Amino acid sequence: MNKMVKPPRAPSLYAKREPVFNKRIDGKFRRIKWAIMALCLAVYWVTPWLRWDRGPYAPTQAVLIDLAHRRFYMFGIEIWPHEFYFVAGLLIMAGIGLFLVTSAVGRAWCGYACPQTVWTDLFQHVDRLIDGDRNARMRLYKAPWGTAKIARRLAKWSIYLAISFATGGAWIFYFADAPTLQHQFWTGSADPVAYGTVAVLTATTFILGGFMREQVCIYMCPWPRIQTAMLDEKSLIVTYKDWRGEARGSLKKAKANPGQFGDCIDCNQCVAVCPTGIDIREGPQVGCITCALCIDACDRVMDEIGRPRGLIDYATLEDSEAEKAGQPPTRHLKLIWRPRTLLYLAAWSAIGFTLLFLLGTRVHTGLTVSKDRNPPYILMKGGAVRNAYTLRLRNMQGRPRDMEIALQGLPGAVMWTEDTARDSAARRIVRTVAPDATQGLRVYVTAPAGSAAHDFAFHLQAIGEAGEADTANTTFDTP
Amino acid sequence: MSEKHPKGRLDEATQTETVGHEWDGIEELNTPLPRWWLWTFYACIAFSLVYCVAYPAWPMLTRATEGTLGWSSRGDLDKDLKATATARAHTVAALADMPIEQLPAHPELMRAAVAGGAAAFRINCVQCHGAGAAGSKGFPNLNDDDWLWGGDLKTIETTLIHGIRQPGDEATRQSIMPNFGADGLLTPEQIADVTSYVLTLSGKEKRSAASQRGTQLFADNCAVCHGPAGKGSRQFGAPDLTDAIWLDGAAREDVIAQINRPHMGVMPAWGTRLDPVTIKMLAAYVHSLGGGEKFAALPDGQAPKEAEAR
Numbered sequence: 147m148n149k150m151v152k153p154p155r156a157p158s159l160y161a162k163r164e165p166v167f168n169k170r171i172d173g174k175f176r177r178i179k180w181a182i183m184a185l186c187l188a189v190y191w192v193t194p195w196l197r198w199d200r201g202p203y204a205p206t207q208a209v210l211i212d213l214a215h216r217r218f219y220m221f222g223i224e225i226w227p228h229e230f231y232f233v234a235g236l237l238i239m240a241g242i243g244l245f246l247v248t249s250a251v252g253r254a255w256c257g258y259a260c261p262q263t264v265w266t267d268l269f270q271h272v273d274r275l276i277d278g279d280r281n282a283r284m285r286l287y288k289a290p291w292g293t294a295k296i297a298r299r300l301a302k303w304s305i306y307l308a309i310s311f312a313t314g315g316a317w318i319f320y321f322a323d324a325p326t327l328q329h330q331f332w333t334g335s336a337d338p339v340a341y342g343t344v345a346v347l348t349a350t351t352f353i354l355g356g357f358m359r360e361q362v363c364i365y366m367c368p369w370p371r372i373q374t375a376m377l378d379e380k381s382l383i384v385t386y387k388d389w390r391g392e393a394r395g396s397l398k399k400a401k402a403n404p405g406q407f408g409d410c411i412d413c414n415q416c417v418a419v420c421p422t423g424i425d426i427r428e429g430p431q432v433g434c435i436t437c438a439l440c441i442d443a444c445d446r447v448m449d450e451i452g453r454p455r456g457l458i459d460y461a462t463l464e465d466s467e468a469e470k471a472g473q474p475p476t477r478h479l480k481l482i483w484r485p486r487t488l489l490y491l492a493a494w495s496a497i498g499f500t501l502l503f504l505l506g507t508r509v510h511t512g513l514t515v516s517k518d519r520n521p522p523y524i525l526m527k528g529g530a531v532r533n534a535y536t537l538r539l540r541n542m543q544g545r546p547r548d549m550e551i552a553l554q555g556l557p558g559a560v561m562w563t564e565d566t567a568r569d570s571a572a573r574r575i576v577r578t579v580a581p582d583a584t585q586g587l588r589v590y591v592t593a594p595a596g597s598a599a600h601d602f603a604f605h606l607q608a609i610g611e612a613g614e615a616d617t618a619n620t621t622f623d624t625p
Numbered sequence: 626m627s628e629k630h631p632k633g634r635l636d637e638a639t640q641t642e643t644v645g646h647e648w649d650g651i652e653e654l655n656t657p658l659p660r661w662w663l664w665t666f667y668a669c670i671a672f673s674l675v676y677c678v679a680y681p682a683w684p685m686l687t688r689a690t691e692g693t694l695g696w697s698s699r700g701d702l703d704k705d706l707k708a709t710a711t712a713r714a715h716t717v718a719a720l721a722d723m724p725i726e727q728l729p730a731h732p733e734l735m736r737a738a739v740a741g742g743a744a745a746f747r748i749n750c751v752q753c754h755g756a757g758a759a760g761s762k763g764f765p766n767l768n769d770d771d772w773l774w775g776g777d778l779k780t781i782e783t784t785l786i787h788g789i790r791q792p793g794d795e796a797t798r799q800s801i802m803p804n805f806g807a808d809g810l811l812t813p814e815q816i817a818d819v820t821s822y823v824l825t826l827s828g829k830e831k832r833s834a835a836s837q838r839g840t841q842l843f844a845d846n847c848a849v850c851h852g853p854a855g856k857g858s859r860q861f862g863a864p865d866l867t868d869a870i871w872l873d874g875a876a877r878e879d880v881i882a883q884i885n886r887p888h889m890g891v892m893p894a895w896g897t898r899l900d901p902v903t904i905k906m907l908a909a910y911v912h913s914l915g916g917g918e919k920f921a922a923l924p925d926g927q928a929p930k931e932a933e934a935r
Binding site: 158159160161162163358361365518520521524525526527528529532534564565566567568588590595 | 657658659660661662663729732735739755756757759766768769770771865868869870913915916919920
């Protein structure tokens with residue numbers, strides 16, 4: 147009979163978040179992070195305010211997603227809804243671009259450019275500004291609630307809120323003329339959707355950047371899981387070289403027992419600076435966003451104690467093994483250029499060039515036709531047969547243009563429109579189409595008595611513009 | 626097979642407790658959920674409680690609870706309809722003030738009228754004239770250029786207001802073709818002869834002895850309404866017999882049947898059923914179907930410009 151074993155303490159169903167107090171660090175990668183953060187934030191906040199002259203009929207905002215009028219403007223490019231494949235192409239490029247970056251340099255997107263990372267980083271700097279560095283913040287976290295703590299928390303959260311409001315507020319300027327909308331926003335005359343959007347995005351920035359932070363990456367974001375599949379033993383990731391570092395021991399111990407300890411002095415600096423609060427020495431893990439701040443921290447310590455840098459380093463798993471076996475490290479550039487990354491690059495640039503080619507050769511004139519099916523044909527008094535069509539003329543340029551519609555085929559047939567008299571019927575019609583607009587046109591086509599059913603086409607030609615033409619095929623029905 | 630393990634066994638690799646079940650060697654870790662997830666769950670419960678009070682939620686015997694906000698989908702629709710009516714008020718008022726003959730000079734209004742007429746047509750007219758306004762045997766096709774009572778805007782409007790053969794409306798379109806056969810006005814042989822003559826008018830039959838005999842019969846009995854040449858008369862709504870369009874059928878037996886006991890179409894006097902603006906819109910729509918007469922001339926054959934989407 148076994149002795150009665152005391153049952154272990156019942157585990158909690160819900161895990162409390164372990165707060166992260168990441169220490170300030172300076173170094174090569176921290177500077178890269180600063181630069182990328184500045185660039186991302188500048189692009190985000192400045193872009194809607196850039197102007198671009200498109201003439202009197204189009205908006206002057208350089209980048210504008212005009213949902214109300216279904217147009218997308220990006221500097222000299224204007225996309226119509228039927229050209230949405232350009233946007234689809236860009237999204238595919240973004241996807242393949244991420245694959246490319248991930249297979250070459252690991253989770254660089256996560257570590258440097260992801261909005262969650264950029265804003266979390268920004269908010270952690272606010273923490274440092276108000277509450278001080280790691281130790282001060284830990285002390286304040288453990289301190290009981292008092293006047294000083296409440297004051298600091300309120301100050302910090304106010305700054306969070308201000309940043310969040312600026313973030314949520316800037317978003318709406320991509321969807322309407324920024325100066326106008328800003329004026330409307332402050333005078334209370336903007337659309338309720340604008341206020342709602344700002345409120346929601348302010349709240350999400352405040353919560354996700356201020357409080358959720360690394361939990362978004364670990365629990366919510368699907369991308370780390372997908373990236374796990376993208377990484378292989380040839381991908382550059384932040385690696386702790388355990389063969390060099392182990393066994394860990396303090397400097398003192400190492401001096402006392404030469405040859406028994408590795409380079410890692412167990413100073414915990416790599417853990418202290420980590421924005422997601424992990425220990426890189428445990429190996430690759432989902433919490434690591436490869437921001438490389440631990441490399442900065444470790445290199446600094448290695449310099450101080452006079453050991454070679456790179457105990458924690460960007461390295462591939464394969465290379466790490468090779469180094470362990472005593473071979474020299476492979477150069478990073480060589481690691482990046484390999485068949486897999488080149489293949490991604492080829493696919494990425496092929497799509498890019500195709501899109502550019504299509505953009506350069508697209509025609510700014512369009513014609514679609516839809517034939518009336520009820521009734522399919524009409525017999526006229528004199529025995530002639532009439533069919534009706536609804537045409538749509540498209541003028542994709544920012545000026546009114548004269549366009550000529552002509553019948554191609556169907557000998558003897560003439561046409562007129564809904565709002566003109568039958569005796570004005572001819573084989574050509576000229577219309578002026580408003581700038582950046584489509585125009586519907588109901589057309590009646592009459593063929594002489596005895597005509598047979600026939601395939602024919604409407605041909606649209608912008609007058610005086612060679613190449614700016616379109617043809618729409620249709621049929622002519624008879625009794 | 627599922628096997629029970631003592632609960633709380635620690636998994637070696639992860640140092641996490643297991644839930645105590647094993648399926649063919651596969652065990653489940655008892656990984657705790659993050660605390661924020663719990664808060665999200667509580668927030669959802671709180672939201673649902675507020676929602677159930679504020680919005681219609683609980684089904685009762687006859688209807689659901691109304692909710693303190695008083696929202697209903699029917700009320701939403703009402704609001705939308707009112708907003709549409711307000712948005713259209715200006716156009717409707719302008720249409721009410723404008724005589725229909727002047728409509729073509731105002732392309733914006735004309736377009737609005739045609740669009741409104743198309744909608745009203747779907748409700749009031751398709752039962753007889755068909756969804757494509759193409760009619761059927763006995764019911765006129767409104768797409769063609771053959772008009773019994775006239776095809777300009779004003780005339781179409783008048784026909785709509787007063788209807789066709791409507792008792793009680795003094796201005797209704799009125800005419801009667803006698804039952805030549807059924808009432809014994811003509812013998813079957815005479816009807817055959819006059820049919821032959823009528824069918825030569827549009828070239829459907831060649832001249833024959835019968836049609837020669839029918840010539841005089843036509844002049845005596847039919848020409849008073851259909852005209853000496855069979856061209857018809859809009860005063861009586863008498864069809865043109867020389868054209869390609871046959872309302873009641875183009876076959877010989879159709880024509881005989883029509884002389885024997887004529888089918889005469891009727892249409893309600895819409896003036897008593899619809900408001901004047903709707904009738905104007907209907908007239909504009911029918912006129913726009915491709916057979917309309919008396920269009921206002923536009924300079925250079927240019928139609929008014931239409932800009933959509935901006």
